[in-house]
Amino acid sequence: MVEIISMPLQKRISIITGNLGSGKTEIAINLALSMAHQGKKTYLVDLDIINPYFRTRLVRDKLEEMGLNVLTPIGDLSFADLPALSPAIKGVIENRQHTGIFDVGGDDVGAVALGRYRDLLAHEDFSMIFVANTCRPFTGDTEGIIKYLSSIEKASGLKAGGLVCNTNLGMETSPETVLEGYRTVSSVAEQTGIPVLFTVVKRDIYSNVKELFGDKSLIFPIDTYMEPPWKRK
Amino acid sequence: MAKILMKGNEAIGEGAVRAGCRYFFGYPITPQSELPHYLAKRMPEVGGLYLQAESEVASINMVFGAAGTGARVMTSSSGPGISLMQEGISYLAGAELPCVIVNMIRGGPGLGNIAPAQSDYFQATKGGGHGDYRLIVLAPASVQEIIDLMQDAFDLSDKYRNPVMLMGDGVLGQMMEPVEIGDQKPFELPEKPWAVTGRLRGKEKRLINSLYIVPENCEVHNFKLEKKYTGIKEAEQRWEEYRTEGAEMVMVAFGTSARICKSVVDRCREEGLPVGLLRPITLWPFPEKGIVRLVDSVKSFLTVEMNMGQMVEDVRLSVNGKRPVHFYGRVGGMIPVARDVYTEVKKIFNGGVA
Numbered sequence: 001m002v003e004i005i006s007m008p009l010q011k012r013i014s015i016i017t018g019n020l021g022s023g024k025t026e027i028a029i030n031l032a033l034s035m036a037h038q039g040k041k042t043y044l045v046d047l048d049i050i051n052p053y054f055r056t057r058l059v060r061d062k063l064e065e066m067g068l069n070v071l072t073p074i075g076d077l078s079f080a081d082l083p084a085l086s087p088a089i090k091g092v093i094e095n096r097q098h099t100g101i102f103d104v105g106g107d108d109v110g111a112v113a114l115g116r117y118r119d120l121l122a123h124e125d126f127s128m129i130f131v132a133n134t135c136r137p138f139t140g141d142t143e144g145i146i147k148y149l150s151s152i153e154k155a156s157g158l159k160a161g162g163l164v165c166n167t168n169l170g171m172e173t174s175p176e177t178v179l180e181g182y183r184t185v186s187s188v189a190e191q192t193g194i195p196v197l198f199t200v201v202k203r204d205i206y207s208n209v210k211e212l213f214g215d216k217s218l219i220f221p222i223d224t225y226m227e228p229p230w231k232r233k
Numbered sequence: 234m235a236k237i238l239m240k241g242n243e244a245i246g247e248g249a250v251r252a253g254c255r256y257f258f259g260y261p262i263t264p265q266s267e268l269p270h271y272l273a274k275r276m277p278e279v280g281g282l283y284l285q286a287e288s289e290v291a292s293i294n295m296v297f298g299a300a301g302t303g304a305r306v307m308t309s310s311s312g313p314g315i316s317l318m319q320e321g322i323s324y325l326a327g328a329e330l331p332c333v334i335v336n337m338i339r340g341g342p343g344l345g346n347i348a349p350a351q352s353d354y355f356q357a358t359k360g361g362g363h364g365d366y367r368l369i370v371l372a373p374a375s376v377q378e379i380i381d382l383m384q385d386a387f388d389l390s391d392k393y394r395n396p397v398m399l400m401g402d403g404v405l406g407q408m409m410e411p412v413e414i415g416d417q418k419p420f421e422l423p424e425k426p427w428a429v430t431g432r433l434r435g436k437e438k439r440l441i442n443s444l445y446i447v448p449e450n451c452e453v454h455n456f457k458l459e460k461k462y463t464g465i466k467e468a469e470q471r472w473e474e475y476r477t478e479g480a481e482m483v484m485v486a487f488g489t490s491a492r493i494c495k496s497v498v499d500r501c502r503e504e505g506l507p508v509g510l511l512r513p514i515t516l517w518p519f520p521e522k523g524i525v526r527l528v529d530s531v532k533s534f535l536t537v538e539m540n541m542g543q544m545v546e547d548v549r550l551s552v553n554g555k556r557p558v559h560f561y562g563r564v565g566g567m568i569p570v571a572r573d574v575y576t577e578v579k580k581i582f583n584g585g586v587a
Contacts, residue, residue, distance in 0.1 A: 020267060021240055021409050053264060053349075053407035081263040081347050107270070135238045135411075137247070138274065169238050169411040228408050229568040230492040 009035065011127040013093065013100040015114065016164075017156070018131035019139055019148045020106030023166040025056055027131055027200055028103035029063065030222040036067045040099040043092045046072040047113045048105040049083040054226040056103055062225070083113065093120045107148070108155035118157045127161035128153075129197065132188070134167045134181040142187045149192070162197040163189055165217070175205060175212040182217055236413050242267035242406040244376045245335055245399065246275055248383025249307050253420045254333070255281035256306040258295035260288055262314045263347040264403030265337035269309065289314040293321030293334075300330035301441040303428030305387050309335035311403075312353050313344065315361075322396060323362030327443030329427075329458075331390035333383070334368075334398045337406040340566030348566025349403035349489060352540035357398050358517040358547070365455055367462045369397045369469065370516040372487040376410035382514075391423050393465055400516065402539065404489045404568065465518055472520035476502055477509030482581060483527055484510045485548050486537040490569060494537050497574045508578055516544070524551035533581060534558045537574055539567075 009031065016028045025048070032044040044063065046056040056063070057072035064070055071092065077084040092100040104110055114128075130152065132145050139145045153159055167173075167181020182199050189196045198218040201209045206221035213219060239247065246268050249257070257272045269285065276283040286292040292308045299306040310318065315336045325332060338353045340346040355361075357370045369389050373379045382399060390397040429439050445451035476498050477483055486494040491512040501508035511527065513520045524534075533556055536545040545560045552558050561577045563569045 020270070021238070021243075050266075051407070053403055079346060079348070109270075133238065135236070137237060137239060137243055137271070140237070169236055170409060172236065172411045228492070229404060229489065230496050230571065232570060 013126035050105040108151040114156035246271035252387040289317040293318040303425035319362035326366035329394040354543035471514040480509030
């Protein structure tokens with residue numbers, strides 16, 4: 001059993017957005033597990049209508065065993081690239097006993113799915129979080145990140161309440177890479193007034209990153225659940 | 234330049250831009266849509282053109298037009314869309330126009346599904362369209378290799394005035410790996426004295442055409458093409474060998490299947506089983522030379538594919554009856570599991586018993 005670090009998410013509903021391949025799904029899974037670990041009735045909602053690969057529905061059974069409620073498209077539709085969303089999602093938003101982590105599809109095209117829930121969310125305690133990996137194309141600098149952030153805000157009709165730094169190069173991530181990414185995301189925070197909530201790292205480099213960072217940022221260590229087929233046992 | 238984290242589909246786009254491709258015509262289809270998505274953003278940054286056509290049939294004919302003017306041009310799709318393009322691909326080959334066509338294969342036949350597959354091997358390497366023609370077909374197995382092969386794809390297509398297909402599958406397109414893209418090298422397009430660029434000041438008329446209405450002329454054209462293909466077969470076979478030294482059994486696999494087989498090779502070698510891998514990088518020309526080099530020292534071959542057995546035919550032709558060639562495949566969007574491939578290897582070592 002791995003150690004699960006409790007993340008101090010302030011809101012009942014957290015909506016994870018970002019550009020394509022920024023790490024939203026892995027972060028959403030880890031955040032949801034962390035909330036469930038704190039004893040909250042937690043729903044992980046797969047709102048990804050654009051990317052058919054490496055998404056939550058592939059590991060649904062495993063996550064449910066770990067105590068999460070996972071909402072993905074129903075039945076065979078989970079294998080499709082169709083904008084099919086479960087009616088139960090509305091229930092997560094409206095039932096104030098539930099905690100929800102929403103994993104949204106990448107870019108502005110993915111964030112469009114959020115528009116359907118905008119009016120409902122307006123009455124609830126929620127925050128839209130924007131994830132940035134500065135090692136990805138188009139979001140390597142402050143300007144690029146702000147451009148993406150605005151396009152997602154526009155497509156979803158919601159305002160971002162927090163930034164998450166998820167700078168990584170996959171297996172080749174060094175603590176220095178993470179720190180450099182954090183600096184860029186921090187400057188986005190300065191320019192937009194949206195705070196950096198935390199920095200994400202894979203568990204194997206957690207202690208090294210923590211040492212390098214000091215008290216610059218809260219560090220959230222995660223385990224990854226999506227593996228390429230040649231790494232599957 | 235620092236490394237960046239890229240999806241395979243994005244790497245195809247970036248690799249193309251770096252190779253000097255400035256025109257993209259395509260139509261979205263899963264699992265390659267990140268490629269047009271990327272190029273829609275990237276092409277305007279380099280003064281190129283991204284255009285979403287009304288169909289795949291239109292896309293491939295736009296490619297024909299752009300290639301005819303000498304531009305570096307690309308289109309991409311997945312199985313069903315590539316099937317729609319076959320007429321245009323045959324025309325491109327017939328008119329000897331250089332271009333790059335990307336197929337990120339999904340489960341078939343028919344509408345199939347959006348999961349990864351390798352079942353378009355026949356279509357890519359044995360025709361697909363009508364007439365006697367060949368495509369040069371490249372099969373990368375990592376995101377870095379995609380970047381590198383895109384340059385080669387455009388260079389080969391110009392060198393031989395022939396369409397080149399880059400073939401992958403949904404997993405390669407969607408997965409992310411760190412890549413070194415290097416600094417943009419200055420590039421100069423090769424001279425294309427055949428390109429239709431206008432008859433300025435009464436230059437000689439140039440014609441891009443695949444119509445040879447007189448049978449004698451069409452036969453001559455076919456002979457000319459065949460000579461070109463023979464040259465390509467001789468000069469361009471590419472493959473990677475992995476731990477083949479002293480191997481009694483060699484697996485043959487490309488793309489995603491090869492990545493899985495590599496991990497199987499490692500496990501076998503750890504347990505003292507002399508197993509290696511030959512990974513074709515060119516699917517056409519098929520790396521016959523690589524197989525021939527191994528055939529005398531190896532006792533058997535095992536071809537692993539995400540189809541019902543397509544490349545295995547080329548392996549058997551190359552082995553030419555000298556050794557048994559076994560086959561293991563998963564289909565319909567299913568991916569071979571390393572453990573199952575390992576069991577298959579053990580079974581062959583034990584004379585057919587698991």
